[in-house]
Amino acid sequence: MCEKSVNNPRSSVVRFHWMLPKAGEVSIGGPQTPGEAAHYRLASTRDGSPAPIPDIRGWTLFGRRAEESGIESLLVSFSKYEPDPILVSAALGQRTAKLKFIAAYRSGLMKPATFVQQVNTVSAFMPGRLALNIVAGSSTAEQRGYGDFLAHDERYARAEEFLEVCHSFWRGNGDVSFDGKYYQVDQGKLHTPLFANGLATPEIYISGHSAQAEQLALSKGTCLLRVADTIENLKPAVARVRERGIEVCLRMCVICRPTRAEAIDVAESLLPQDAMGQYERSVAVKNDSQMYREASEAQDKWLSPLLWKGFVRYYGPVWTTLLGSFDDVAGALLEYKEIGVTQFIMSGWPELDEVRTFGNEVVTRVRRAEAGI
Amino acid sequence: MSLRFHWMLPKGGEVGMKTAQETSRVLTTKSTSKASLPDMEGWLKFSRCAEEAGIESVLMSFSRYEPDTLVIASALGQQTKTLKFIVAYRTGFMQPATFVQQVNTLSGLIGGRVALNIVAGSSAAEQRGYGDFLDHDQRYARADEFLEICHLFWRRNGDVAYQGDYFQVESGQLSTPFLAPDRSAPEIYVSGHSVQAERLAQRQGSCWLRLIDTPENLLPLVERNREHGIEMCLRLCVICRPTRDEALDAARALLPDDDTERAERQILNSSESQTLKQALAKADEVGWMNENLWAGLVPFYGSSAITLVGTPQELARAFLAYKAIGITQFIISGWPKLEEMVIFGRDVVPLVRVAETSCKSC
Numbered sequence: 001m002c003e004k005s006v007n008n009p010r011s012s013v014v015r016f017h018w019m020l021p022k023a024g025e026v027s028i029g030g031p032q033t034p035g036e037a038a039h040y041r042l043a044s045t046r047d048g049s050p051a052p053i054p055d056i057r058g059w060t061l062f063g064r065r066a067e068e069s070g071i072e073s074l075l076v077s078f079s080k081y082e083p084d085p086i087l088v089s090a091a092l093g094q095r096t097a098k099l100k101f102i103a104a105y106r107s108g109l110m111k112p113a114t115f116v117q118q119v120n121t122v123s124a125f126m127p128g129r130l131a132l133n134i135v136a137g138s139s140t141a142e143q144r145g146y147g148d149f150l151a152h153d154e155r156y157a158r159a160e161e162f163l164e165v166c167h168s169f170w171r172g173n174g175d176v177s178f179d180g181k182y183y184q185v186d187q188g189k190l191h192t193p194l195f196a197n198g199l200a201t202p203e204i205y206i207s208g209h210s211a212q213a214e215q216l217a218l219s220k221g222t223c224l225l226r227v228a229d230t231i232e233n234l235k236p237a238v239a240r241v242r243e244r245g246i247e248v249c250l251r252m253c254v255i256c257r258p259t260r261a262e263a264i265d266v267a268e269s270l271l272p273q274d275a276m277g278q279y280e281r282s283v284a285v286k287n288d289s290q291m292y293r294e295a296s297e298a299q300d301k302w303l304s305p306l307l308w309k310g311f312v313r314y315y316g317p318v319w320t321t322l323l324g325s326f327d328d329v330a331g332a333l334l335e336y337k338e339i340g341v342t343q344f345i346m347s348g349w350p351e352l353d354e355v356r357t358f359g360n361e362v363v364t365r366v367r368r369a370e371a372g373i
Numbered sequence: 374m375s376l377r378f379h380w381m382l383p384k385g386g387e388v389g390m391k392t393a394q395e396t397s398r399v400l401t402t403k404s405t406s407k408a409s410l411p412d413m414e415g416w417l418k419f420s421r422c423a424e425e426a427g428i429e430s431v432l433m434s435f436s437r438y439e440p441d442t443l444v445i446a447s448a449l450g451q452q453t454k455t456l457k458f459i460v461a462y463r464t465g466f467m468q469p470a471t472f473v474q475q476v477n478t479l480s481g482l483i484g485g486r487v488a489l490n491i492v493a494g495s496s497a498a499e500q501r502g503y504g505d506f507l508d509h510d511q512r513y514a515r516a517d518e519f520l521e522i523c524h525l526f527w528r529r530n531g532d533v534a535y536q537g538d539y540f541q542v543e544s545g546q547l548s549t550p551f552l553a554p555d556r557s558a559p560e561i562y563v564s565g566h567s568v569q570a571e572r573l574a575q576r577q578g579s580c581w582l583r584l585i586d587t588p589e590n591l592l593p594l595v596e597r598n599r600e601h602g603i604e605m606c607l608r609l610c611v612i613c614r615p616t617r618d619e620a621l622d623a624a625r626a627l628l629p630d631d632d633t634e635r636a637e638r639q640i641l642n643s644s645e646s647q648t649l650k651q652a653l654a655k656a657d658e659v660g661w662m663n664e665n666l667w668a669g670l671v672p673f674y675g676s677s678a679i680t681l682v683g684t685p686q687e688l689a690r691a692f693l694a695y696k697a698i699g700i701t702q703f704i705i706s707g708w709p710k711l712e713e714m715v716i717f718g719r720d721v722v723p724l725v726r727v728a729e730t731s732c733k734s735c
Contacts, residue, residue: 052548054481083478090447110467121440125411145545188502191409
């Protein structure tokens with residue numbers, strides 16, 4: 001097993017990341033209500049959405065705002081509906097100063113050597129600013145559209161080999177040879193090295209709720225990425241993963257307002273008004289991921305006084321939402337920190353406003369508490 | 374139509390190098406070479422000079438010794454305005470859908486300034502290091518399927534379904550289109566001297582890219598490819614000086630020391646490439662292919678080092694002679710990497726343009 005480079009996180013500060021908005025989302029002229037902004041996100045897989053068109057202007061605006069707001073990285077998602085995350089990260093890195101990018105990629109779509117060459121190249125002109133969110137696959141239908149016909153469990157076995165080969169290249173310890181079920185490499189070498197601020201590999205977030213995903217995170221990742229849940233539900237899994245030297249990062253939406261009542265009003269305004277929600281739900285149910293199956297079965301809207309699942313059955317699992325006053329939200333994040341969670345990836349609407357509010361009001365409260373003030 | 378001039382993007386570190394010897398392939402394939410590192414500063418300087426010199430595109434080469442071309446174009450294109458990027462890529466390294474998604478993304482990030490140089494593969498040893506174990510002919514068969522699928526995605530005519538020997542796709546969709554002011558798919562340069570390469574260019578490409586030769590030798594090749602509706606682009610080097618004697622002196626000054634010669638020979642001899650074998654034979658057998666075309670550098674700098682040597686007037690005349698037989702594009706390099714391009718833009722391009730304006734049939 002490879003060395004993990006995790007410091008004692010309870011003594012250090014938690015890390016806040018944000019989801020890169022869809023293309024067009026922050027370029028829409030004028031102020032948006034949270035409902036308008038969220039609706040845009042939901043419609044991003046439909047025909048006529050600007051989401052497939054790279055939006056350098058809007059993304060640059062958002063990236064700089066995120067940097068000012070104490071956000072460390074942006075997660076750039078991968079799907080057939082969107083531009084390629086590695087190239088988007090490379091371009092946005094030229095237009096921001098210190099922001100990092102967590103590029104999502106599926107492991108079956110290119111040779112590991114080619115993937116490492118691309119990742120190392122990005123890292124070489126923006127050192128330490130590229131992390132990876134490795135996903136074993138998506139719905140069977142979408143995978144087949146990419147030319148991948150493996151089933152869920154086999155995709156994980158392949159992802160394991162994929163990352164094994166990547167790690168061999170990153171170790172830089174002579175030529176790489178590998179003879180696996182899915183990949184074979186004979187005396188591979190790549191001259192462009194990885195620049196990762198002293199780390200042996202890029203940070204690798206493995207997402208998914210299945211046992212295979214957790215196993216992959218433990219054997220090949222640096223961090224397990226999963227959707228937020230209650231403290232009680234997360235505690236055993238977090239402890240189990242942390243014991244193995246792997247971090248835990250929670251994905252969630254956030255609605256923070258001066259009062260809890262205001263936050264709840266915003267949340268309710270985001271619920272589907274029409275058939276949209278039904279459409280989205282059908283998308284979610286078709287998917288063969290464990291995370292989506294759990295989400296479509298979600299019943300209780302309130303998981304805890306601050307954690308709301310009202311959107312999940314309509315929009316999907318990553319819409320699990322932390323909502324409340326600034327103090328509420330900061331307090332909840334610190335509770336997660338108590339049980340060993342070290343990182344968070346947020347979304348909120350409208351993105352430009354929510355990231356600033358979150359940075360000014362919530363991040364500052366968390367930092368004060370961490371400093372013991 | 375005016376001739377289109379492209380230039381080879383120097384490898385990392387080369388923009389700052391003053392002698393040709395420093396840029397020999399023997400050195401750039403060493404693991405300590407700066408060629409492995411992106412050279413944003415040097416490349417930006419070079420790219421801006423290229424834009425000023427009337428160069429349309431830069432070709433970015435692909436190998437295990439260098440950074441990834443698609444990634445570099447994404448970054449470099451953020452800081453240039455008109456320069457296009459001809460991105461070299463090998464076809465066996467990713468799913469065609471993934472490749473199209475990357476190429477389309479790149480087009481959207483840099484205003485459509487992207488073309489492709491598709492290569493079926495390199496030496497068997499290098500290919501195996503990438504996890505590709507097919508032989509030369511199989512690689513071409515796969516490249517054909519690869520580009521077939523890419524074209525299906527670029528046509529955007531419903532979901533993509535394909536059943537081939539090397540690739541299968543079922544209901545493929547990609548929302549991000551190829552975005553350019555004037556095209557819905559990139560120009561595709563297919564390079565290589567083998568029969569398979571030429572056929573691949575004709576079937577799936579927009580242009581066959583090959584090494585320069587004499588106009589007499591190229592004429593039949595041009596004719597048979599124009600019949601298939603594809604262009605021909607020549608890869609060459611130039612040495613341009615005010616007088617022929619100065620040009621010849623500059624050419625001789627490029628010859629390297631004996632050790633480099635032996636090492637380069639080894640690289641050349643280990644290759645399966647038809648291109649290299651033919652170029653090397655030219656160098657050994659003839660040296661000077663005509664009054665201005667010299668193969669003497671091939672043993673030291675590789676097959677692409679066949680060089681047009683002469684005065685601005687001689688070179689302009691040579692380019693117009695290629696135009697007269699139907700060649701439309703050139704990808705050039707020279708030494709020192711930056712300075713030679715500046716000379717070419719200043720002294721040769723204007724002569725070609727004047728001649729093209731005054732002679733409509735040229």
